[in-house]
Amino acid sequence: MTRILITGASGLLGINLALEAVAKYDVVGVVHNAEFRDLGFETIQADLLEPDAITAVLEQTKPDWVINCAALANLDTCERQPELARRLNAEMPGRLAAEAGKRKLRFMHISTDAVFDGSKGNYREEDSPSPINVYGRTKRLSELAAKSAHPGTIIVRPNFFGWSIAGNRSLAEFFYNNLVSGKPVQGFIDRLFCPILVNDLAAVLLDMLASNLRGIWHVAASDSLTKFEFGQAIAKRFGLDPDLIKSAATETNGGAPRSSNLTLKTSKIAKAIGRRMPTVADGIEKLFALHESGYRARLQSLAAVREAV
Secondary structure, X not given: OOEEEEEOOOOHHHHHHHHHHOOOOEEEEXXXXXXXOOOOOEEEEOOOOOOOHHHHHHHHHOOOEEEEOOOOOOHHHHHHOHHHHHHHHHHHHHHHHHHHHHOOOXXXXXXXXXXXXXXXXXEOOXXXXXXXXXXXXXXXXXHHHHHHHOOOOEEEXXXXXXXXXOOOOOHHHHHHHHHHOOOOEEEEOOOEEOOEEHHHHHHHHHHHHHXXXXXXXXXXXXXXXXXXXXXXXXXHHOOOOHHHEEEEOOOOOOOOOOOOEOOEOOHHHHHHHOOOXXXXXXXXXXXXXXXXXXXXXXXXXXXXXXXXX
């Protein structure tokens, strides 16, 4: 059975990807300082910024595929801690790609739509990146480092939402948590994006690896909307009050600059795997179904287990 090593396995993408993959693959998740039980897959604790940590993890786990989901993804934290962002988002993926290349392993690196400046939207894979914040710049450096170290690297630029262990890792959770508590929130009308449900993203990533793809790919919803519209859609599907979401324009207030239009073209990946990307509405419907089935509660219970050990 193919063995997959997933870094950042306790994050929003990492945990959902691991749970998606474990049905068909032998999965090992790398976590920084968390412990879990009853996940259904093996985990290993490691600080991938430590010297020789990457080599040790690969030697211990002996994977066939490596998927790097580890990152410092909070835009404002990256602005405040640019050195940490550079080390984790740019340098570490390059080293991981190099070690995977030496072992002739399949390697996938998760990048971001934030490598673009947002000036035009509908970006294709061939468009020139021009990031406007530390997060975007470090992720663009990671793309270049990974491709240089391992020419067969698959680089994925997504935007995604879903349920997480922490309960606060996605915009969907932000809206849900506040609205279910009756708290008013802002929804930005000047920021366009095309988020895909993380569970759907995970399925596409596994298909990409199985299909022996390489190079840069945009994986996102097939349509787009503003963050205000996204919040409204979440509210309506979950039976919450959409009037609690107030339309607003983006204000950085000294934080990281935000791009206004990070919509992505997904025709390349749709053609490669033989199916269109889901719409945002498709993703929200599935998000609701996962909630109703107890999936969100299951993820939340993993956090309780972690804190107890």
